[in-house]
Amino acid sequence: MQVIEILRLKGHEVVSLPSDTSLADAAKLLAHKCIGAVVVSEGQGGITGILSERDLVRALGAEGAAALALPVSRFMTRTVVTCQERDTVEGLMEMMTRGHFRHVPVLDEMGHLCGLVSIGDVVKAHIAETAREASNLRQYISAG
Ligand code: AMP
Numbered sequence: 001m002q003v004i005e006i007l008r009l010k011g012h013e014v015v016s017l018p019s020d021t022s023l024a025d026a027a028k029l030l031a032h033k034c035i036g037a038v039v040v041s042e043g044q045g046g047i048t049g050i051l052s053e054r055d056l057v058r059a060l061g062a063e064g065a066a067a068l069a070l071p072v073s074r075f076m077t078r079t080v081v082t083c084q085e086r087d088t089v090e091g092l093m094e095m096m097t098r099g100h101f102r103h104v105p106v107l108d109e110m111g112h113l114c115g116l117v118s119i120g121d122v123v124k125a126h127i128a129e130t131a132r133e134a135s136n137l138r139q140y141i142s143a144g
Contacts, residue, residue: 007114015035019040037052082105103119
């Protein structure tokens with residue numbers, strides 16, 4: 001299964017914010033959208049960084065409540081690992097496991113941001129594929 005199939009089901013929306021957004025506003029956005037990470041972007045589809053709930057916890061641990069008034073640029077990850085629509089879900093699982101992150105922005109053939117896949121999406125796709133394979137095998141065995 002390819003990443004593009006996950007996006008076909010979940011859609012192409014990518015929640016993003018500019019890097020001068022306060023951490024408090026970023027936290028509000030994550031809570032409001034029920035998501036675990038936002039892409040940091042100054043617009044035009046570029047990626048400046050990524051901020052996940054883990055970065056928020058780290059910021060609060062390091063700076064206390066004062067962190068909430070500071071800009072996202074202070075706490076985001078700047079080197080963002082991305083994937084392509086045609087990458088496989090298995091490849092993505094490996095990428096997430098090796099990199100210790102749970103969110104990967106997706107780029108289209110033109111290099112434009114076209115979606116974001118979370119570990120939850122990957123696990124859901126993997127379970128669906130495994131169930132499909134098991135059903136096909138059962139059919140094959142009972143037909144024989
Ligand atoms: P997560 O597991 O996605 O909550 O993120 C754990 C850490 O990895 C945080 O510091 C994130 O900023 C960072 N991170 C999340 N996604 C990516 C990514 N695709 N590329 C690089 N770093 C990431």
